[in-house]
Amino acid sequence: MDWLLEPLQFEFMRNAFGMAILLGILCAIVGSYLVVEQMSLMANVISHAILPGLSIAFFLGINLSIGALIAGVLSAFTVAWIRQNSPISVDAAMGLVLSSFLALGVMLIELLRTNRIDLNQLLFGDILSVQSQHIVQTFFITLAIAIIVIIFYQPLLYYTFDPLGAKASGLPVNWIYFGFITAVTLTIIASMQSVGVLLVIALLVGPASTAYLLVKELHWMMVGAGVLGVFSSIAGMYLSYYLDLPSGPAIVLVIFALFWVAFLFSPRQGLWRKIKALIKHQ
Amino acid sequence: MLVVRDLTVHYQGVCALERVNFSLESGQLVGVVGPNGAGKSTLLKSMLGLVTSQRGSIRYDGHPLIQQRQKVAYVPQRSQIDWNYPITVKNVVMLAQMQQQGFWQFPTRQARQMVKRALMQVDLWDLRDRHIRELSGGQQQRVFLARSLAQQANIFFFDEPFNGVDQKTKEIFYSILQELKEQNKTLLIVSHDLGDTLNYYDQLILINRSILATGLPKQVLTPENFYQAYGHPLNLLSA
Numbered sequence: 001m002d003w004l005l006e007p008l009q010f011e012f013m014r015n016a017f018g019m020a021i022l023l024g025i026l027c028a029i030v031g032s033y034l035v036v037e038q039m040s041l042m043a044n045v046i047s048h049a050i051l052p053g054l055s056i057a058f059f060l061g062i063n064l065s066i067g068a069l070i071a072g073v074l075s076a077f078t079v080a081w082i083r084q085n086s087p088i089s090v091d092a093a094m095g096l097v098l099s100s101f102l103a104l105g106v107m108l109i110e111l112l113r114t115n116r117i118d119l120n121q122l123l124f125g126d127i128l129s130v131q132s133q134h135i136v137q138t139f140f141i142t143l144a145i146a147i148i149v150i151i152f153y154q155p156l157l158y159y160t161f162d163p164l165g166a167k168a169s170g171l172p173v174n175w176i177y178f179g180f181i182t183a184v185t186l187t188i189i190a191s192m193q194s195v196g197v198l199l200v201i202a203l204l205v206g207p208a209s210t211a212y213l214l215v216k217e218l219h220w221m222m223v224g225a226g227v228l229g230v231f232s233s234i235a236g237m238y239l240s241y242y243l244d245l246p247s248g249p250a251i252v253l254v255i256f257a258l259f260w261v262a263f264l265f266s267p268r269q270g271l272w273r274k275i276k277a278l279i280k281h282q
Numbered sequence: 283m284l285v286v287r288d289l290t291v292h293y294q295g296v297c298a299l300e301r302v303n304f305s306l307e308s309g310q311l312v313g314v315v316g317p318n319g320a321g322k323s324t325l326l327k328s329m330l331g332l333v334t335s336q337r338g339s340i341r342y343d344g345h346p347l348i349q350q351r352q353k354v355a356y357v358p359q360r361s362q363i364d365w366n367y368p369i370t371v372k373n374v375v376m377l378a379q380m381q382q383q384g385f386w387q388f389p390t391r392q393a394r395q396m397v398k399r400a401l402m403q404v405d406l407w408d409l410r411d412r413h414i415r416e417l418s419g420g421q422q423q424r425v426f427l428a429r430s431l432a433q434q435a436n437i438f439f440f441d442e443p444f445n446g447v448d449q450k451t452k453e454i455f456y457s458i459l460q461e462l463k464e465q466n467k468t469l470l471i472v473s474h475d476l477g478d479t480l481n482y483y484d485q486l487i488l489i490n491r492s493i494l495a496t497g498l499p500k501q502v503l504t505p506e507n508f509y510q511a512y513g514h515p516l517n518l519l520s521a
């Protein structure tokens with residue numbers, strides 16, 4: 001057991017440990033909604049679209065997270081707005097918004113001379129370099145979202161399962177959408193530090209998709225995704241520590257390995273079960 | 283009484299409904315018929331404010347329907363639902379309790395009783411813990427029927443409830459509709475094909491963008507009207 005405890009004598013490992021647990025929980029909650037809403041690609045759009053926000057916030061000397069939050073929410077609304085007012089499909093709208101926000105971000109970094117933003121850190125993250133202030137920030141984001149989801153579990157279930165029915169019965173669907181987008185953006189901001197913009201979608205979608213194959217209720221999906229997410233983050237962290245691998249990709253590959261196990265062997269919908277049934281049939 | 287006046291809906295320039303006028307008496311079973319793309323789903327959605335209308339008013343007992351949403355139970359077309367969503371039969375029906383108790387409440391024991399009764403009525407109580415994917419088309423439709431019953435609404439809107447359902451489901455459906463009629467509810471059922479069940483209806487509305495005919499089933503489905511709506515002469519009973 002020494003190999004498990006040994007890394008924890010270092011502060012950076014303890015920080016990484018705390019971050020892994022928080023992110024596992026946060027991404028499980030928000031990611032489960034993303035998966036059932038079939039909006040995973042929206043997370044991808046938001047994660048890239050925060051760049052101009054970061055650049056402007058850096059230039060103005062305000063908290064980077066605030067700039068990122070505004071830009072992320074704005075991008076999601078641009079997608080919704082294009083969709084509602086034109087026959088353009090949602091994937092084309094997302095492609096358009098993602099690339100134009102990204103281009104604007106790169107342009108602003110150049111123009112505002114904010115190129116001290118560490119792009120490498122932004123793109124790939126590093127869970128072994130998180131500081132305690134990030135953990136505190138992530139703790140409060142996780143706490144707030146968890147409380148909101150517990151209080152509003154029923155209306156959120158209604159809205160995500162049957163949006164038309166929910167709207168017909170008078171739920172404030174536009175506010176719910178706004179809240180949802182804000183939660184996704186906050187989650188991305190919190191995770192960016194650890195796995196980076198390019199891989200944050202894996203943390204959101206991976207454990208939730210694996211759990212989706214294993215359970216039949218939304219709240220169990222969240223619990224399952226939480227367990228898988230925490231486990232994957234910690235396992236990836238140890239792999240990174242002992243094998244000297246980049247931490248973000250290590251975490252993502254553990255997530256993906258677990259997904260494959262469920263995909264092949266899930267008792268309800270596993271591929272292996274289907275193949276066995278097929279063979280037996282013949 | 284539910285009164286629809288001058289209802290007009292455009293989708294990005296395309297006219298889906300034009301100056302639709304009709305009224306529904308409570309205690310009557312009313313069917314909306316018309317070919318695919320006639321605007322039947324649009325009619326229900328615009329009455330509930332789910333799509334914006336360019337013109338028109340919808341009033342129930344003299345007040346705008348939109349302010350009385352808690353009195354309406356709406357069952358969308360089966361194709362609008364994601365049947366892979368992680369939810370069980372019982373919890374779909376449980377969603378109805380929000381209409382009664384407010385949106386931010388957890389289900390009370392009374393609500394659970396109501397859910398149980400609704401599921402018994404549609405003969406799905408034994409399947410209550412199944413995932414909704416693991417049901418037949420008819421059973422899936424009955425889950426939503428149960429939810430609408432648990433809502434304890436005054437007004438019921440059903441969109442294509444008989445698409446691809448079995449005989450048993452049809453029978454349960456019509457016997458429940460009969461009970462609702464006796465309880466003086468307002469009932470509106472949309473279908474592109476009412477088949478051999480036309481004589482259950484007190485009133486039919488034949489629609490294709492605008493209302494072509496309305497009245498007793500016999501008066502509405504004349505060969506001329508039918509031809510005008512569907513564009514081809516056909517056996518009335520198997521549209």
Ligand SMILES: Nc1ncnc2c1ncn2[C@@H]1O[C@H](COP(=O)(O)OP(=O)(O)O)[C@@H](O)[C@H]1O
Nearest residue numbers: 293294298316317318319320321322323324325
């Ligand atoms: N969201 C939408 N955007 C644009 N056109 C639509 C939309 N929904 C329906 N339509 C069009 O409006 C017409 C009526 O559709 P609908 O109400 O679904 O018909 P029905 O339910 O009678 O089959 C159709 O021509 C359809 O293509």
Ligand SMILES: [Mg+2]
Nearest residue numbers: 322323324359
């Ligand atoms: Mg329709």
